[in-house]
């Protein structure tokens with residue numbers, strides 16, 4: 295079986311490594327070979343770090359020999375290219391940072407290194423995490439491993455596709471409005487957006503600072519819990535992280551969920567939801583009843599404002615965060631013009647792609663004198679209303695269940711000319727993001743032969759209960775770690 299080690303989940307691999315039935319080098323070689331076979335088709339990576347991975351795998355084998363291994367030691371991991379990695383090029387999917395080699399590690403990269411994980415590459419993404427299809431990457435689109443003419447979702451499409459295609463066992467993504475959960479749904483894998491404040495953003499290239507979170511993508515709920523155990527918790531370098539110690543997430547797995555109260559906000563089943571998606575999610579809700587949960591329809595009437603709120607707040611913050619790319623200290627620089635101001639203009643005109651420019655313009659407008667109160671401030675007030683509505687719902691329910699995406703993976707190119715259609719891909723993930731709540735997407739069925747994602751939203755810092763409910767569902771549903779056959783990819 296050695297040539298198919300890339301098919302393992304991280305916990306299965308850890309078990310075999312612990313029993314010394316396989317080595318970290320064998321596991322890493324299997325994943326690197328899989329990358330060689332399918333990467334020309336899928337293009338999940340901007341950079342593959344094969345040499346580094348083999349070196350880390352050798353070190354990981356020493357840790358198993360010395361008895362100091364953790365559950366992630368020797369596990370091949372992909373890291374979204376918006377997460378800074380010391381000495382390894384980090385582009386954020388942009389020409390602006392095409393040659394940026396960070397002199398430091400992000401908090402999460404540091405945690406992965408310390409745990410002995412093996413980094414196999416930096417995953418493709420929409421430029422600066424703005425997008426829902428990974429087609430906005432300056433390095434070309436990623437293809438969905440389930441259907442090569444479809445998008446993998448975005449902006450963490452490279453991370454989700456890499457997990458689904460066997461080009462890593464687990465991955466890190468980032469989620470500002472849905473960028474972990476939506477690609478996880480479209481690629482048939484599990485993605486968790488933790489509570490705002492659960493995972494340090496030190497070394498995450500900023501998009502919308504009041505929304506950005508880093509989180510894991512894996513082939514099953516257990517792997518996602520293991521990753522959160524590794525990356526979560528307080529970090530003095532990110533003052534928004536929760537100083538309370540984080541409970542052990544794997545502790546919540548394998549428990550009985552009888553009596554759990556699940557709210558189903560009816561606003562998420564409005565027009566625009568594909569019938570196949572609705573059917574799969576409704577079947578999932580019946581499964582929760584079979585598992586002994588109380589499933590009840592509820593209403594969150596402000597849901598309909600989340601998209602507008604997000605598309606004012608996120609671009610406003612982006613316009614401020616992206617002001618630093620001026621070609622002076624680092625990143626792309628066009629100095630072939632007369633004055634400093636002209637150089638600045640040309641640097642930004644050439645370094646940024648169209649969607650990023652659109653966001654900067656939207657944000658600058660929403661923040662400008664005379665419009666600030668009408669747009670940005672108003673959006674912040676509505677955000678509070680959305681937040682309060684969720685808080686009230688969690689007085690009654692343990693988790694909320696919705697579709698993750700209104701549609702299955704859509705054809706490449708089909709939404710590129712219509713920004714609003716692209717923005718609608720996140721209509722189900724935006725409300726929890728705006729409120730800062732944790733949410734997970736996990737496979738709950740198929741429509742048109744493509745995976746459908748179920749979204750579970752939890753209360754603030756209650757990832758444990760979220761994972762517990764997700765794990766119970768996954769076990770009863772039995773989809774976990776189902777991988778697509780990729781045409782052209784050798785699947786012996």
Ligand code: GLN
Pocket residue numbers: 423424425426448449468469470471472473474501608717720
């Ligand atoms: N698709 C949304 C956007 O384009 C969300 C992106 C994200 O979560 N990073 O802004």
